[in-house]
Every structure is written in structure tokens, then in C-alpha cells.
Amino acid sequence: MPVLERKWWTLIAVCTAIFMLLLDITVVNVALPDIQRSLHSSFSDLQWVVDAYSLTLAAFLLTAGVIGDMFGRREVFAIGLGIFSLSSLTCGLSTSSLMLNLARGAQGVGGAIMFATSLALIAQAFSGRERGTAFGIYGAVVGGAVAVGPLVGGAITSGIGWRWIFFVNVPIGALAVVITLTRVQESRDPNSRRVDWAGFVTFSVALFLLVLALVRGNTDGWHSTEILGMLIGAGALLVVFLVVEWRQHDPMLDLNLFRRPAMVGVSIAAFAVSGSIFAMFLYLTLYIQDDLGYGPFAAGLRFLPITLLSFLVAPLAGKLTVRIQARYLLGLGLLVTAAGCLLMSTTHSDSGWTVLLPGFIVAGAGVGIVNPVLASAAISVVPPERSGMASGANSTFRQIGIATGIAGLGAIFISQIQHKVTGVLLSSPAGRAAGLAHGAALRTAMSSGQVRTVVATLPRDQGQAVLSAYRIGFSSTLDHLMIIAAGVALVGSILSLALTRQRDFVTSHSPGAESRSTDAAGHAGAEGGSGTGDGAGAGSGDPLPSPAVAGP
Secondary structure, rough: OHHHHHHHHHHHHHHHHHHHHHHOOOOOOOOHHHHHHHHHOOOOHHHHHHHHHHHHHHHHHHHHHHHHHOOOOHHHHHHHHHHHHHHHHHHOOOOOOHHHHHHHHHHHHHHHHHHHHHHHHHHHHHHHHHHHHHHHHHHHHHHHHHHHHHHHHHHOOOOOOOOOHHHHHHHHHHHHHHHHHHHHOOOOOOOOOOOOHHHHHHHHHHHHHHHHHHHHHHHOOOOOOHHHHHHHHHHHHHHHHHHHHHHHHHHHHHOOHOOOHHHHHHHHHHHHHHHHHHHHHHHHHHHOOOOOOOHHHHHHHHHHHHHHHHHHHHHHHHHHHOOOOOOHHHHHHHHHHHHHHHHHHOOOOOOHHHHHHHHHHHHHHHHHHHHHHHHHHHOOOOHHHHHHHHHHHHHHHHHHHHHHHHHHHHHEEEEEHHHHHHHHHOOOOHHHHHHHHHHHHHHHHHHHOOOOHOOOOHHHHHHHHHHHHHHHHHHHHHOOOOOHHHHHHHHHHHHHHHHHOOOOOOOOOOOOOOOOHHHHHHOOOOOOOOOOOOOOOOOOOOOOOOOOEEOO
8 A cells, every 4th residue: 555545544543533532522511411410410420520531541641652652553542442432332321420430431541542642643654744734634623623512512412312422433433443453554662661550550549539539528528537548648649659750760751851940831831721711611511501501502502602712813822832932822821711710700690601701702712822832832841752751741731630620629619509509598588498498408409410400399489599599609609610710820820931931942843843833733722612631642752742632
């Protein structure tokens, strides 16, 4: 088979897989309320629908890149596709929240493998100008998948049910596996590498314990033995992980990369953008659907401003990276994102969805500025031979930001909304009567998003009092979460501006190469409406940026 044909088959296989993966991530957002009602999920179950994926993606990303280097990226990429497709089938067949969340965790494993090897496969197949063209197409596919994701997810969920957002992956994944195994050329790293199992285990367990403690803190009590034990265990394992990585000959994460302040600044920026606006997408979705009463497709339409603004601004920001220092663009992008979050902190009980529109527009522009700059800067602050690990580390920090952001904000959400709703109920006779007669049921309903179901069983005056109190409590709590998210983005803006020093950038990244890379990254970083982290060519050693997949 001619080499040229193999090149384009490689691009087709990779783009098909990544389009499927990103579309699936973004469509989950608008399907969450339907999943909640179908499986009778609690609020913490919904958090795990997103966090299970983010945790396994963060944990496996760097290791998956090394495995691809060792055993062949084509074979490993096909395995990742198979895992993702089979776990998608399991997600669609799920009969309980636990089954769905375990399947989502498996999806994260498959997604990590696909992300970690996809860019390396393209880099192996293309060179020169054709490589720039290939990455431009790849970036356009990434941005397009995220831009249409909320609409497609809303249409599928409203039309044939939430399970089909997972079922559609199965035939697409099977086709991509066939193309990969029959048309894609194998590639591997000629240098021998080892899997850092000690680093992988300590990092994974530490992150899992931290998120589990944040999710269960309100239920079990923050001073309980279980929660304190998990928090202490997470901290201890994180220390062990750092010691292991420092002493490891071939570490999963080379801590020497962080001797450059710019690498620290870029990592903080990745964490901040994910831990702020992207972590808030879960709560915005619940607000638009559960509180305002919109269906999945209508909710998807209302998320379009933030995804489209991010998609349109990103290529412009990518081009600016060759003229404006990364520190200023990162600082500006996160500052604009913080402003967008603040603009969304003005909801009240009788607000319509348009109260969010100015914040959507401003935050979308901020995300559009940050994403391509992160993709470019992550691989420009290290020597070219370490760019794969640096890109993978940047992706990992994104996923950590999403997972801990959702869990931390969720702990505040549950605590505040119950307190606020109870306070409003006590202010009216009908509310007091409802609280006294149905207090336990209402607390459970608030933690599971089933308030409207409980309201339907109450006398009319009590139901109206409860629904009014719930809307007041929800909007007030959402405002507080938005202020916290704005604070995270603002701190990220300040630290990335201070730490991402231009003198730390590696001079071997020539302006021409930087220009080509950032142009591709401008498209690849255009997604803004989902919540997951950028794909990394972890271990590939290829000095090209990876896409930034952000959100659940």
C-alpha cells in the first residue's frame, strides 16, 4: 500500500476515534439530569459520572504513553479504542449508578490510551508541511466535536434516550479499530522504557482517596474517622509519589521539569481553567434543566454561546502566541474567565436562562484564549525530547482540576443548598408545615435532584412553598459556587502571569515551528463546553501541542 495512503488512513482513524471520544464527553453534560431520573441517582452519583472518567484519564494518561512507546502505538491505540467502545456499550446498558460509574471509569482508561498515542501516530505518519496540515485537520475535528456536542447530546437524549449517547460509539469504535489494524502503520520508541508502576499506583490511589473524601464529606461528616483517614491517606500517598518520582530512573512524571518556574505556571493555569469554569458545567447543567425546567436539547442550545466563542477565539489566540508572550495571554485568558464566572453569579429565584448569557460569552472568550496557549506553552518550556511528557503532565493537571473541582464544589453545593432551602421554608407557614412533615424526604430530594418529584406529592400550598424555597436556595448556592470558581481562575491568572517567564522557554523551539504548532493548537483548543483535559502525546517526544479537552 502506498505510503501516502497510509498517512491519510492514519489521520482518518485517529480523527474518527477522537471525534467519537470528545462527542461522548460533551454530550454527557446535557444527559446528566435524565440519567439521574432514570437510574434514581444521588447527587454524588452524578459527580462520579464525570469524576470516574476524569480520575482514570488522569491516572492512566502518562503510563499509557509509555506503554504505547514500548509495545507499539498502533496496537495500543486499537486496544484503547476497544476498551472505550466496550465500556460505552456497558454505559448504555447500565441498570444502576454504580454500574454506570464503573463503566465510565473504564471509558477513562480507553480515553487515556487513545489520547496518549493519537498525536504520536500522526507525527509518525506525517512530516514537514503535511504534518502541519494533518494537525490542522485534527484540531478542526476536535473543535467541531466539542462545538456540536451539546446539540447532538440534547437531540439524542430528547429523541431516543440518554443510553444512545453511549450506544452510538459501538459501531463507530468497531470501524475505527478495523481501520487502525489494517491501514495504520505501526510505530514505537526505539529507546527502551519502563512502566513506573510505583508512581502509577501511589498517584492513582492518592487522587481517588482525595476525591472520595470530598464527595462523601457531607454525608459521613468532615470530622469522621473515615473522611479524616482518606484525607490523611491521600496526603501521605502524594508524598510517597513525589519521593518515588524523584528517585525513579524512568519516572512517570519527571519532577525536574518543574525546576523551570514556567512549567509550574503552565500547570497551575491548566488546573485553574479546569477547576473553575469546566468544573461548573455540572452545576450549570443542573440549574438549566432541574431548576429552570429546560429539556436536554433546549439546554444544549443554551450552551452554544460558550462553546462557539471558545471555538472562534482559539485560532486567533493561537496566532497571537508568536507575537505576545504566553504569560500575558494565560493571565488575560484566566482573568477573562474569572470575569465570566462573576457575571454568572447574579442569578435569583425568578431569573431566566439569559441571565447567564453575558457570562457564557465572556467565559467562552477566556477559554478560547487559554486553551491554545496552554497547548503551545506546555511543550515549549521543556526540551523537545521531553515535550511528550510535558504535554501529558499538562493534560493530567487538567483532569485533576476537573475531578477535584467538581468534588470540592459539590461538597459546598450540598451543604449550602440544604441550609438555604431550610431557612426559606421556615419563613412561611406552608413551608414550615412541609418541612415538619417531609423534612427527611426533602433533604434526600435535594441531594438527588428529585425535589420536583416530591413536590408533586405535597398539598398545593406546601408544594409551591417548597419549590419556591428550592429555586431561591439553588440560585443563591450557584452564585456562591460561581464566585469560588472566579477566585480559582483569578489566582490561576496571577500565578501563571508571575511564573510563566519567557526566559524559561526553550530556544530550540524555532519561531517557525512555534507558529505551525500554535496554529494547529488554536483549532485543537477550541472546545469549551465540555469538561475533560487535553489529549497528550505522552511519551511520544513529539514537540507538537495536544488538544485541550475540557469538561465532563
